[in-house]
Amino acid sequence: MLILGIETSCDETAAAIVDGDRHILADVVLSQIDVHRPYGGIVPEVAARAHLENADLMVAEAMKQAGISFAQLDAVAATGGPGLIGGVMVGVMTAKAIALAAQKPFLAVNHLEGHALTARLTDDIAFPYLLLLASGGHCQLLAVLGVGDYRRLGTTIDDAVGEAFDKAAKMIGLGYPGGPQIQAWAAKGDAARFILPRPMKGKPGCDFSFSGLKNAVRLLVESLPKPLSDQDIADVAAGFQAAVAQSMADRTRRAIELFTRQWPQGKHLVVAGGVAANSALRAELTNLAAKAGLTFIAPPLKLCTDNAAMIAWAGVERFRLGLVDGLDFAPRPRWPLDPTAPKAKGAGVKA
Known part of the structure; x- marks a missing residue:
């Protein structure tokens, strides 16, 4: 199994290829730290433009490093949320375009689930x-x-x-x-x-x-x-x-x-x-x-900070269970891992 993962939820434009045996065949990340440093924090509009300029380049580099073609992929995964919505949209649309052109399934991955499942990629824990x-x-x-x-x-x-x-x-x-x-x-x-x-x-x-x-x-x-x-x-x-x-x-x-x-x-x-x-x-x-x-x-x-290997691996986990998404999936600025959890309460709660 070969899954392409794309991550654009914040200020890293990333692409990776991971297989079903927990091998990372390619993992490329373009950081925007230098772009945002003068502002002292992340500017969403600046981040979205940077993703738009670089997403296809990162995908091309990941495919080159892995030495595979789009035809060899089993599915294409991208962060579908939560995150800065402009950046999430860039990653989702890039993944949808590849999935449509290559006639592969599309997988919308919760960014938090990518983090949550990383330990299964690195340590194969139960x-x-x-x-x-x-x-x-x-x-x-x-x-x-x-x-x-x-x-x-x-x-x-x-x-x-x-x-x-x-x-x-x-x-x-x-x-x-x-x-x-x-x-x-x-x-x-x-x-x-x-x-x-x-x-x-x-x-x-x-x-x-x-x-x-x-x-x-x-x-x-x-x-x-x-x-x-x-x-x-x-x-x-x-x-x-x-x-x-x-x-x-x-x-x-x-x-x-x-x-x-x-x-x-x-x-x-x-x-x-x-x-x-x-x-x-x-x-x-x-x-x-x-x-x-x-x-x-x-x-x-490298796998604790935002990266696409975790998105690709979460894609592997979901694809194995048949959890694919349609091309009508809508990017989400908020996407709780536990939708049954009560809303947080306190001074300054933002969601």
Whole structure:
């Protein structure tokens, strides 16, 4: 089985070829970081234009790397949502055009499901497992029970954790994207100098919150002499990173308790999404999993951030089950993995 995957939901234009035996035959990603850096964040209209200019080039490069023709494909998969709708539309229309021209099935993949199933591509783990999905746009804890079968245990009531990293980095004068900048400076800092709040720690449930922590960083930065010294920047970064990691660990610990009680056959804690690259968070989660008797899995960093290999693999999983889509599929800016989950409630909830 050979599946072409296309990913255009945010600020990476990506294409990949994956086979049914979990081999990645091609995986190309064109980042737009340099395009958006002057704005300090992603500009949706700019992202959509960049996808439009590059999607076909990325597909051509992936096909060249894999050494195959469109006729050899079994199906074409693309992120159908959630994401910035302009970019999602570009990927979906590109995939539909290829599917129509090559007379192949079209697969609309939920971007979050791509992240959720990556551990099955890299480690071939069995269902069910517990997933922490942490990125610039999402922060959720999910029980992954099967393809298309998810139970949301917790979500953010305001901001995604990746967004909090970006905003905190901006406030202390670091560049975009904030995650790698915060981690690099935190390595030189003293996390004990500034003790920031651990949002939601000790509270019932598994939900996250990061808006209060962002505000605490703002107030701290305003209180320090200007300009900030390099040591100030490093110490604030270290304090912020520690607060995020410990807060997320507390929420994940509660989710582990729920998960192991309801699905005792589950043996894995998986982290996915761009924030999964953070070493402090990985260390906290590794310890948590060990204490709970679970195996901790974090896919390679390249497959934690947005990529098309995860979309192609989710396509493999869905195609095996006969879950194909018509060419009338409409791209979706929002597409919850667990449509039965209650709507998040809290100050600043965006959806």
